[in-house]
Amino acid sequence: xxxxxxxxxxxxxxxxxxxxxxxxxxxxxxxxxxxxxxxxxxxxxxxxxxxxxxxxxxxxxxxxxxxxxxxxxxxxxxxxxxxxxxxxxxxxxxxxxxxxxxxxxxxxxxxxxxxxxxxxxxxxxxxxxxxxxxxxxxxxxxxxxxxxxxxxxxxxxxxxxxxxxxxxxxxxxxxxxxxxxxxxxxxxxxxxxxxxxxxxxxxxxxxxxxxxxxxxxxxxxxxxxxxxxxxxxxxxxxxxxxxxxxxxxxxxxxxxxxxxxxxxxxxxxxxxxxxxxxxxxxxxxxxxxxxxxxxxxxxxxxxxxxxxxxxxxxxxxxxxxxxxxxxxxxxxxxxxxxxxxxxxxxxxxxxxxxxxxxxxxxxxxxxxxxxxxxxxxxxxxxxxxxxxxxxxxxxxxxxxxxxxxxxxxxxxxxxxxxxxxxxxxxxxxxxxxxxxx
Amino acid sequence: xxxxxxxxxxxxxxxxxxxxxxxxxxxxxxxxxxxxxxxxxxxxxxxxxxxxxxxxxxxxxxxxxxxxxxxxxxxxxxxxxxxxxxxxxxxxxxxxxxxxxxxxxxxxxxxxxxxxxxxxxxxxxxxxxxxxxxxxxxxxxxxxxxxxxxxxxxxxxxxxxxxxxxxxxxxxxxxxxxxxxxxxxxxxxxxxxxxxxxxxxxxxxxxxxxxxxxxxxxxxxxxxxxxxxxxxxxxxxxxxxxxxxxxx
Ligand SMILES: Nc1ncnc2c1ncn2[C@@H]1O[C@H](COP(=O)(O)OP(=O)(O)O)[C@@H](O)[C@H]1O
Ligand SMILES: [Mg+2]
Numbered sequence: 001x002x003x004x005x006x007x008x009x010x011x012x013x014x015x016x017x018x019x020x021x022x023x024x025x026x027x028x029x030x031x032x033x034x035x036x037x038x039x040x041x042x043x044x045x046x047x048x049x050x051x052x053x054x055x056x057x058x059x060x061x062x063x064x065x066x067x068x069x070x071x072x073x074x075x076x077x078x079x080x081x082x083x084x085x086x087x088x089x090x091x092x093x094x095x096x097x098x099x100x101x102x103x104x105x106x107x108x109x110x111x112x113x114x115x116x117x118x119x120x121x122x123x124x125x126x127x128x129x130x131x132x133x134x135x136x137x138x139x140x141x142x143x144x145x146x147x148x149x150x151x152x153x154x155x156x157x158x159x160x161x162x163x164x165x166x167x168x169x170x171x172x173x174x175x176x177x178x179x180x181x182x183x184x185x186x187x188x189x190x191x192x193x194x195x196x197x198x199x200x201x202x203x204x205x206x207x208x209x210x211x212x213x214x215x216x217x218x219x220x221x222x223x224x225x226x227x228x229x230x231x232x233x234x235x236x237x238x239x240x241x242x243x244x245x246x247x248x249x250x251x252x253x254x255x256x257x258x259x260x261x262x263x264x265x266x267x268x269x270x271x272x273x274x275x276x277x278x279x280x281x282x283x284x285x286x287x288x289x290x291x292x293x294x295x296x297x298x299x300x301x302x303x304x305x306x307x308x309x310x311x312x313x314x315x316x317x318x319x320x321x322x323x324x325x326x327x328x329x330x331x332x333x334x335x336x337x338x339x340x341x342x343x344x345x346x347x348x349x350x351x352x353x354x355x356x357x358x359x360x361x362x363x364x365x366x367x368x369x370x371x372x373x374x375x376x377x378x379x380x381x382x383x384x385x386x387x388x389x390x391x392x393x394x395x396x397x398x399x400x401x402x403x404x405x406x407x408x409x410x411x412x413x414x415x416x417x418x419x420x421x422x423x424x425x426x427x428x429x430x431x432x433x434x435x436x437x
Numbered sequence: 438x439x440x441x442x443x444x445x446x447x448x449x450x451x452x453x454x455x456x457x458x459x460x461x462x463x464x465x466x467x468x469x470x471x472x473x474x475x476x477x478x479x480x481x482x483x484x485x486x487x488x489x490x491x492x493x494x495x496x497x498x499x500x501x502x503x504x505x506x507x508x509x510x511x512x513x514x515x516x517x518x519x520x521x522x523x524x525x526x527x528x529x530x531x532x533x534x535x536x537x538x539x540x541x542x543x544x545x546x547x548x549x550x551x552x553x554x555x556x557x558x559x560x561x562x563x564x565x566x567x568x569x570x571x572x573x574x575x576x577x578x579x580x581x582x583x584x585x586x587x588x589x590x591x592x593x594x595x596x597x598x599x600x601x602x603x604x605x606x607x608x609x610x611x612x613x614x615x616x617x618x619x620x621x622x623x624x625x626x627x628x629x630x631x632x633x634x635x636x637x638x639x640x641x642x643x644x645x646x647x648x649x650x651x652x653x654x655x656x657x658x659x660x661x662x663x664x665x666x667x668x669x670x671x672x673x674x675x676x677x678x679x680x681x682x683x684x685x
Pocket of ligand 2: 477608
């Protein structure tokens with residue numbers, strides 16, 4: 001690990017700690033995280049291997065105000081964010097705190113357990129603490145250092161959720177300061193359990209810092225269809241850590257759709273721990289102006305006969321900057337690993353930047369691993385083919401651009417969430433004159 | 438309908454077409470024959486406005502208008518159509534949606550309302566059935582992973598939907614087995630009529646047994662070296678192109 005710059009006592013980070021009102025239930029996690037921040041050498045500089053493509057420091061070492069709970073959040077605001085099909089199966093986190101009163105899980109009440117994280121710390125505190133003590137990611141450690149709320153969700157063995165569960169993570173913005181929120185969500189699927197879970201992050205217009213952690217555990221033969229719709233305000237800083245462990249024959253299928261923002265970064269750390277576990281993770285990002293969106297992905301094959309598939313697609317215009325730094329590690333016992341990683345970038349502007357680093361670290365011999373990345377423009381032969389059928393140039397370009405994103409959007413496991421992602425992403429293209437209709 | 442007048446064209450420095458003249462009248466079927474590499478595909482792509490080629494001399498009029506000045510999409514809307522020798526694959530674009538989009542562009546050009554999607558689906562089903570195309574080709578991406586024959590059928594399907602005035606079919610028989618060829622030829626013949634014209638490009642005379650041309654031309658080294666009727670095609674079937682290639 002490249003050394004970072006030590007956090008100096010008068011840094012904005014420490015100023016935030018000074019005014020941080022710790023909750024007793026979270027003390028152990030907060031302290032383990034802070035100790036870890038000191039241990040890993042403070043705030044990462046540009047040479048830090050985890051932030052090769054991301055200038056993260058200005059977004060962390062900036063004056064911010066840890067915030068727990070919203071001053072006001074109306075039912076109407078929440079309603080607008082709830083997907084059709086989730087009206088009776090959604091949970092609301094507002095500025096880092098779970099609001100049962102704003103949530104409705106009547107459709108699935110018998111099928112899962114939902115508790116405010118603060119009430120579940122006796123059960124999940126240790127694992128959050130262990131993870132905090134081991135993380136190399138400053139953003140995860142930061143979540144742990146300030147974490148004071150969130151959700152603990154459990155789906156019992158053999159249970160299939162009869163409706164998709166939506167988790168809304170909402171942030172508010174203030175003029176005079178940068179609101180910062182640090183919720184954590186634990187989700188445990190028992191043996192053979194099945195669930196569709198959609199996270200939607202959103203917030204008020206303006207700047208805020210949203211740093212959420214998701215700790216997902218899939219028991220034997222559990223199935224999780226997961227989608228993450230990042231629709232924060234363009235001025236927001238969006239940081240997310242998604243940890244996933246899968247036991248034997250468990251299947252995780254995740255899609256992350258990112259609108260991007262001033263700084264968007266997601267870190268997926270996935271561990272296939274039981275034989276035959278499967279992971280599929282795809283991402284779609286559309287950026288414009290000076291927006292950024294970065295994916296840092298670590299997939300660990302720790303058991304034999306596991307399969308992982310990754311596919312990230314980025315469409316970049318103006319000065320957009322994306323990166324995908326994705327490593328598949330095949331541990332010594334993980335024979336017959338089957339993995340692939342693919343990153344496709346569509347560049348609409350010469351000033352945009354797409355950094356790609358799909359790579360492998362293999363310690364077993366009988367494995368099938370592939371990886372690749374492409375950076376391209378719209379194919380002119382395809383444009384001509386469409387034009388020669390009477391389709392005007394602009395529509396041909398729009399069609400090819402939107403369809404580039406569409407294959408990942410179509411993988412979102414819930415209809416209305418897929419439509420939302422489509423509107424959110426394709427809407428940006430349409431506003432730039434790439435409209436098909 | 439289409440008048441090609443001493444057309445010269447090529448790629449950058451290389452001149453491929455060296456003065457082609459050809460008049461295609463409404464209702465006529467022309468067979469353009471010649472060995473591989475002599476400029477048949479180049480000619481067809483120039484006629485639909487492919488940007489890779491530069492016209493260096495001569496001209497083309499289409500219904501009295503200067504064809505070479507029209508952008509490709511305009512040519513298509515005015516009724517020029519090429520069934521490509523090598524149709525491009527367009528991953529991610531649904532075939533049926535693409536077909537409907539093209540169909541609606543044509544309707545728009547004719548100042549008609551967009552087609553009702555259900556009506557279009559019916560129309561599409563009927564055309565596909567006639568061409569012996571499985572309906573799953575509606576849901577596939579345009580040409581992606583299609584076999585050679587399936588791509589050719591998809592080209593003819595587009596022709597059947599767009600009903601062009603001048604359709605150029607470039608090696609439409611390659612990749613088709615004899616049964617598929619008969620189906621495709623039947624489809625093409627059905628579209629032929631007094632108001633529209635066909636140019637059948639082929640290096641292999643077989644297809645002209647099924648789509649009978651009124652005129653046959655031999656294109657060698659970028660020039661039409663001989664023109665005739667159906668008898669010329671029959672002659673080429675037995676003699677091949679050797680005698681033309683020897684001539685300088
Ligand atoms: N993209 C290209 N760039 C340069 N030359 C080309 C290209 N495509 C074809 N040619 C050349 O143009 C000539 C005519 O090709 P083409 O029109 O495809 O012949 P045909 O269709 O009669 O087989 C050939 O010599 C071929 O090599
Ligand atoms: Mg050819």
